[in-house]
Amino acid sequence: MSHTIVKKEKLLNRVRRIRGQIESVERALDSEEGCSIVLQRIAAARGAMNSLMSDVLEEHVKTHVLTSKARANVVAADELIEVVRTYLK
Secondary structure, rough: OOOHHHHHHHHHHHHHHHHHHHHHHEEEEEEEEHHHHHHHHHHHHHHHHHHHHHHHHHHHHHHHHHOOOOHHHHHHHHHHEEEEHHHHO
């Protein structure tokens, strides 16, 4: 069973909080808040997204990369590299 399924509710709750933070950015822009407030809200949303990414990535490595057979490790490592490359773009 995938770690994202096991921790589904926890992950969905975090995504919902991130959605709220993004909506807060939208409201700040819509109400023409100062740029420092908008930047602070963007930074908070980015931090929350980075934290979510970090947690899922950590569990992916622990669950799929470290516990796989040698051949599967290559596939899992390639998947991980692709995810990190996409994330860093």
